[in-house]
Amino acid sequence: MPMVPKRLKPYAMIAPALAVFSLFYLYPIGYMIHLSFHEWNFISPEKTYVGLGNYREMLADDVFLQVLRNSALYTVMTVLLATGTALPLALWLNRKSGFHAFVQGAIFSPHIISLVSVSLLWSWLMDPEYGLLNGLLHWFGIGPLKWLNDPGTALLSLVIVAVWKNLGYNTIVFIAGLQSIPPELLEAAALDRSKPWTTFRRIILPMLSPTLFFLVIINLIGSFQVFETIAIMTQGGPVHSTNTLVYYIYEYGFRYFKIGHASAAGVILLVIVGTLTLGYFRLLSRRVHYYG
Amino acid sequence: MARIDLIDVVKQFKGETVIPKLNLTIREGSFTVLVGPSGCGKTTTLRMIAGLERQTSGDILIDGACVNDVEPGKRDVAMVFQNYALYPNMTVRENIEFGLKNRGVPRRDRERLVRDICEIVDLTPYLDKKPQSLSGGQRQRVALARAMVKHPKVFILDEPLSNLDAKLRVHMRTELIELHRRLGATFVYVTHDQTEAMSMGDRIVVMHRGEIMQAAAPMELYDDPDNLFTARFIGTPPMNVLPMNLLPNLGTEGGGRAEYVGFRPEHARLLPGSADPPSDGLAIAGSIITRESLGAEHVYQLRTTAGTCFVKQFLRPYAGGDFATAVVPHDRLYFFDGEGRRLRNLRAASRPEPAAAGVR
Numbered sequence: 001m002p003m004v005p006k007r008l009k010p011y012a013m014i015a016p017a018l019a020v021f022s023l024f025y026l027y028p029i030g031y032m033i034h035l036s037f038h039e040w041n042f043i044s045p046e047k048t049y050v051g052l053g054n055y056r057e058m059l060a061d062d063v064f065l066q067v068l069r070n071s072a073l074y075t076v077m078t079v080l081l082a083t084g085t086a087l088p089l090a091l092w093l094n095r096k097s098g099f100h101a102f103v104q105g106a107i108f109s110p111h112i113i114s115l116v117s118v119s120l121l122w123s124w125l126m127d128p129e130y131g132l133l134n135g136l137l138h139w140f141g142i143g144p145l146k147w148l149n150d151p152g153t154a155l156l157s158l159v160i161v162a163v164w165k166n167l168g169y170n171t172i173v174f175i176a177g178l179q180s181i182p183p184e185l186l187e188a189a190a191l192d193r194s195k196p197w198t199t200f201r202r203i204i205l206p207m208l209s210p211t212l213f214f215l216v217i218i219n220l221i222g223s224f225q226v227f228e229t230i231a232i233m234t235q236g237g238p239v240h241s242t243n244t245l246v247y248y249i250y251e252y253g254f255r256y257f258k259i260g261h262a263s264a265a266g267v268i269l270l271v272i273v274g275t276l277t278l279g280y281f282r283l284l285s286r287r288v289h290y291y292g
Numbered sequence: 293m294a295r296i297d298l299i300d301v302v303k304q305f306k307g308e309t310v311i312p313k314l315n316l317t318i319r320e321g322s323f324t325v326l327v328g329p330s331g332c333g334k335t336t337t338l339r340m341i342a343g344l345e346r347q348t349s350g351d352i353l354i355d356g357a358c359v360n361d362v363e364p365g366k367r368d369v370a371m372v373f374q375n376y377a378l379y380p381n382m383t384v385r386e387n388i389e390f391g392l393k394n395r396g397v398p399r400r401d402r403e404r405l406v407r408d409i410c411e412i413v414d415l416t417p418y419l420d421k422k423p424q425s426l427s428g429g430q431r432q433r434v435a436l437a438r439a440m441v442k443h444p445k446v447f448i449l450d451e452p453l454s455n456l457d458a459k460l461r462v463h464m465r466t467e468l469i470e471l472h473r474r475l476g477a478t479f480v481y482v483t484h485d486q487t488e489a490m491s492m493g494d495r496i497v498v499m500h501r502g503e504i505m506q507a508a509a510p511m512e513l514y515d516d517p518d519n520l521f522t523a524r525f526i527g528t529p530p531m532n533v534l535p536m537n538l539l540p541n542l543g544t545e546g547g548g549r550a551e552y553v554g555f556r557p558e559h560a561r562l563l564p565g566s567a568d569p570p571s572d573g574l575a576i577a578g579s580i581i582t583r584e585s586l587g588a589e590h591v592y593q594l595r596t597t598a599g600t601c602f603v604k605q606f607l608r609p610y611a612g613g614d615f616a617t618a619v620v621p622h623d624r625l626y627f628f629d630g631e632g633r634r635l636r637n638l639r640a641a642s643r644p645e646p647a648a649a650g651v652r
């Protein structure tokens with residue numbers, strides 16, 4: 001490109017990618033923000049401008065506040081459990097043997113099953129009357145649980161499904177992270193008379209921080225956007241106990257056809273996930289260690 | 293200070309024998325260098341002494357006590373790794389302190405020890421920096437400080453200079469020698485670089501395919517090699533080795549049948565092809581194919597009917613033409629049998645050339 005001035009060259013180079021990005025990401029986001037200030041039913045040619053009306057209405061809605069609480073609770077529990085159990089599992093599985101390879105494969109397999117199948121499978125497992133889980137609990141003398149049918153346990157049941165589904169992926173990524181730790185660091189620690197717990201806390205964990213950071217972000221965003229399991233297993237019930245942001249958006253958009261309201265909720269989701277990601281990056285950029 | 297004994301040590305990896313049977317004594321307070329080509333088992337030997345690798349059979353003794361079942365941290369051994377293996381998330385101070393903390397050394401003593409060590413290795417201004425922001429040489433010093441601060445009986449160094457540039461490497465060599473003198477501890481040092489081995493070690497162990505070819509002082513290795521491998525491994529350029537059957541005018545006296553004869557490039561002298569060679573030496577005629585001048589020394593590669601050999605001349609370069617004769621005094625010749633073993637009882641004797649027999 002002899003005609004393009006040097007200063008503009010980088011922009012020219014990224015223009016195609018930028019165009020695609022704008023068309024499929026920036027434009028829809030902008031349009032969503034635009035819609036959130038209007039009232040529209042998807043069909044009518046008229047969009048009525050209502051200003052912050054949708055936001056005001058939403059924040060006054062008890063259900064929406066519960067939805068926010070549910071989303072937060074679901075996300076915190078899923079992220080903590082899915083990464084918190086994956087790490088010890090990875091530490092245990094990080095060795096070469098046929099048995100360990102088998103367990104690795106087994107716990108990874110849920111990751112490749114479609115969420116619809118997973119939802120149906122767990123609906124059956126958690127069935128209060130015919131489900132396998134209650135049968136198992138009965139053995140230990142624990143009375144039948146209502147799982148998805150009880151507002152007190154429904155959200156936790158969905159968390160269990162999400163943890164089961166994500167655990168394998170998280171474990172594999174942790175194992176990859178563990179294997180990228182230079183072995184001589186651990187040898188140096190052994191020569192420094194470091195006890196296993198000290199080695200874990202002072203060497204393994206810091207070296208694993210980029211991996212941990214990545215997994216927390218991925219799980220966080222994924223959990224905030226949970227939809228399939230809820231749509232199939234609970235439809236947000238009972239009594240909104242499993243209604244979360246994305247499901248809420250779906251209901252308003254495609255059931256009640258209140259696009260403005262749904263868009264306003266979408267903007268809230270965008271702000272929350274965006275803030276979390278940004279905040280996390282800020283917080284951890286100082287505490288993540290890269291070797292080299 | 294400690295003496296290390298390896299007794300009948302065998303090491304196998306996945307059914308493959310890396311070290312068939314090793315017997316070695318490392319004298320207390322010595323600077324012992326294990327040297328050999330890659331894959332010769334020198335690093336494995338080192339790691340077994342440190343306890344990072346367990347021998348398949350045999351015993352390892354440190355100061356007479358068997359350490360087979362002693363974990364690395366309790367062997368009183370400190371190691372400097374090839375890539376330093378500094379903890380990247382810790383500052384220089386924390387890196388050095390880590391071993392002391394794990395030993396339960398009180399804070400005040402730790403501070404004093406770290407301060408003293410850092411003065412020795414010039415690290416004081418960098419105490420609160422992370423390893424990433426240090427240069428290769430500084431990282432090397434941190435690794436040394438981390439090893440030294442524990443006051444170990446044995447220092448183990450695994451090619452510690454190979455990641456440094458040439459100039460720094462030479463500088464660090466002298467520093468390590470100095471350090472060894474100051475600490476008086478036993479140093480076990482692994483390298484594949486024979487120059488490094490020769491310049492640093494007071495005792496050199498030449499290894500090849502898991503076996504010790506020769507263990508001796510540097511000059512002893514150079515002057516009196518036990519076998520072809522050692523002869524060719526030590527020295528730059530290496531010892532010239534020619535088959536006896538291509539040198540019809542060289543005879544031997546004494547026991548044994550020599551298959552190979554060797555001589556150091558610096559023991560040969562180049563004479564112009566037209567000159568008369570002296571009778572008390574081996575004369576090999578050939579043509580010079582390369583001339584390398586390094587200032588104080590000049591290296592020539594000579595192609596002869598018996599093979600290619602190097603000749604090193606000092607100070608004054610050879611001024612003659614491309615056709616030249618390399619002359620080696622008879623007492624500078626080394627004889628080896630078919631297996632590469634040195635034949636020490638053989639002496640060279642001139643044998644009149646068949647064609648000239650009876651004329652003189």
